[in-house]
Amino acid sequence: MKDNNIGFIGLGNVGSKLAKNILKSNYNLFIYDINKNSAKNLINNGAIWVDSISNLINKSTIIITCLPSPKIVSEVLQKKNGVIDNINSNHLWIEMSTTDENEMIKLSKKVELKGANALEAPVTGGQHKAESGNISIFVGGKRKNFNRAFPLLSKIGYQILYCGKMGSASTLKVVTNYLASINLLSIGEALMVCKKYGIDLKKAYHGIRISSGNSFVHETETQLILNGSYDVGFTMDLVCKDLGLFNKISKNLNIPTKISPLLFKIFKIGKKKFGDRSFSTSIVKLLEDECKLNLRSKNFPSQLKDNDARKKGIEVNLKN
Numbered sequence: 408m409k410d411n412n413i414g415f416i417g418l419g420n421v422g423s424k425l426a427k428n429i430l431k432s433n434y435n436l437f438i439y440d441i442n443k444n445s446a447k448n449l450i451n452n453g454a455i456w457v458d459s460i461s462n463l464i465n466k467s468t469i470i471i472t473c474l475p476s477p478k479i480v481s482e483v484l485q486k487k488n489g490v491i492d493n494i495n496s497n498h499l500w501i502e503m504s505t506t507d508e509n510e511m512i513k514l515s516k517k518v519e520l521k522g523a524n525a526l527e528a529p530v531t532g533g534q535h536k537a538e539s540g541n542i543s544i545f546v547g548g549k550r551k552n553f554n555r556a557f558p559l560l561s562k563i564g565y566q567i568l569y570c571g572k573m574g575s576a577s578t579l580k581v582v583t584n585y586l587a588s589i590n591l592l593s594i595g596e597a598l599m600v601c602k603k604y605g606i607d608l609k610k611a612y613h614g615i616r617i618s619s620g621n622s623f624v625h626e627t628e629t630q631l632i633l634n635g636s637y638d639v640g641f642t643m644d645l646v647c648k649d650l651g652l653f654n655k656i657s658k659n660l661n662i663p664t665k666i667s668p669l670l671f672k673i674f675k676i677g678k679k680k681f682g683d684r685s686f687s688t689s690i691v692k693l694l695e696d697e698c699k700l701n702l703r704s705k706n707f708p709s710q711l712k713d714n715d716a717r718k719k720g721i722e723v724n725l726k727n
């Protein structure tokens with residue numbers, strides 16, 4: 408079956424950018440969100456707005472969800488006239504949200520009971536990589552479903568890793584976000600040491616960049632902190648969801664983590680102080696406020712842009 412018609416549910420900070428790359432690749436794109444305003448730009452670029460999930464499913468063979476929380480995913484899938492009520496053996500559901508691996512397994516079984524197929528494909532790399540189409544994608548589920556989805560996924564992202572059984576991609580996604588969050592928090596402390604010691608923050612940024620303390624988060628998000636915009640397009644509600652999921656998985660596996668509970672506690676304080684929709688990077692402001700010092704430096708951008716040319720999606724080859 409040729410999948411020319413794609414349905415996309417959830418057009419937020421990252422979902423809208425993933426959807427735009429589908430549109431650029433000449434698919435027919437049917438879109439739905441509870442907030443129609445989030446669809447304006449896509450509609451102007453040729454996406455077709457549908458006013459219900461049943462309509463979206465009737466018009467598409469692949470349905471993508473990119474939603475904020477496991478609770479909302481579950482609602483969209485299981486409510487009356489939601490995804491599961493409407494899908495049939497023609498359909499493949501691809502979950503691109505960062506979600507609970509357990510929920511993912513449960514929902515995919517319910518989808519399969521309707522004769523349809525399911526795949527998890529969370530993305531990682533941030534809003535700017537989602538926009539350029541160079542974002543990384545982790546995929547879990549049956550290999551035959553991965554093969555069906557690959558032509559589409561290769562239009563959305565660049566490095567695509569097939570992780571194996573259902574749940575493994577959601578778990579790996581939460582693991583990498585855990586590491587990114589530790590990084591973010593430690594970058595705030597590192598820069599504050601530099602500032603108080605009297606090292607110019609531009610020098611500090613580049614010193615870290617060319618040395619062993621460098622990281623993806625430093626190269627990208629530190630620039631937004633130094634600018635003062637914090638505008639990373641990833642919000643506190645979502646980072647707290649991800650850290651909660653990491654905590655849950657590590658508890659289920661009886662791993663006595665020490666950093667994870669502390670990290671989760673600090674981000675919950677940040678969410679309470681700055682609000683659900685404040686940017687994850689503003690966690691550094693907790694320390695800035697406590698020290699009554701800001702971490703600003705001139706000539707850093709207020710938003711990130713991926714300067715790499717769009718690369719056609721490839722499956723990450725682990726054979727060598």
Ligand code: NAD
Pocket residue numbers: 416417418419420421422423439440441442445473474475476479482483503504505506530531532533534639640641642645
């Ligand atoms: P967001 O909060 O910006 O957007 C979520 C969208 O879902 C909104 O447009 C909202 O109106 C819509 N929505 C909420 N409830 C709905 C419902 N019942 N039916 C239909 N639409 C509904 O979130 P985002 O940043 O786009 O992230 C989406 C998912 O991708 C999350 O799971 C997040 O963790 C993950 N993610 C985000 C980023 C990022 O940088 N923002 C990166 C990787 C992964």
